[in-house]
Amino acid sequence: MDDAFTLLRRAVELLPEDAVAENGQSVRNVRAEIAFQEWEMALDVLIELADVHPVSTAFWAMLVEAAVGASGGPGKSGTAPFARRRLCWAPGHILRGRAAQATVGHR
Numbered sequence: 001m002d003d004a005f006t007l008l009r010r011a012v013e014l015l016p017e018d019a020v021a022e023n024g025q026s027v028r029n030v031r032a033e034i035a036f037q038e039w040e041m042a043l044d045v046l047i048e049l050a051d052v053h054p055v056s057t058a059f060w061a062m063l064v065e066a067a068v069g070a071s072g073g074p075g076k077s078g079t080a081p082f083a084r085r086r087l088c089w090a091p092g093h094i095l096r097g098r099a100a101q102a103t104v105g106h107r
Contacts, residue, residue, distance in 0.1 A: 007066035008034055008042050014059045021048035043067065 012030045020026045025045045033042035046063060 004039055004066040004069050005034055005037075007062045007069070008039070008046065011046055011059050011062040011066075012042075014055060014062075015046075015049055015053060019049050019053045021045065021052050023048055025049070039066075 008030070012027055012034075015027050017027055025048055027049070030042050030045045030049070033039075033045060043063060043066070050059060
């Protein structure tokens, strides 16, 4: 399995170079967050960009794999920022927070 940063770099390559989210963040911001080792921020910007620009299921799969790998596995606590987010795969979407926990059976 690739490390989380490699997966995030691959995911950003699937977006158009001029992609801009509703909040004004861009592909350039994702690359900056990755360079600063800001995993959670990079993930958040990628999700914002994907909300505006159509992305493939491969894109979402990379984000999920990065999140699960960084947290030490599904539902496990880890020290990585993704561990607090607990993302899970749903048909074409990433769910956050309590919805994600309920989807994967967390309490």
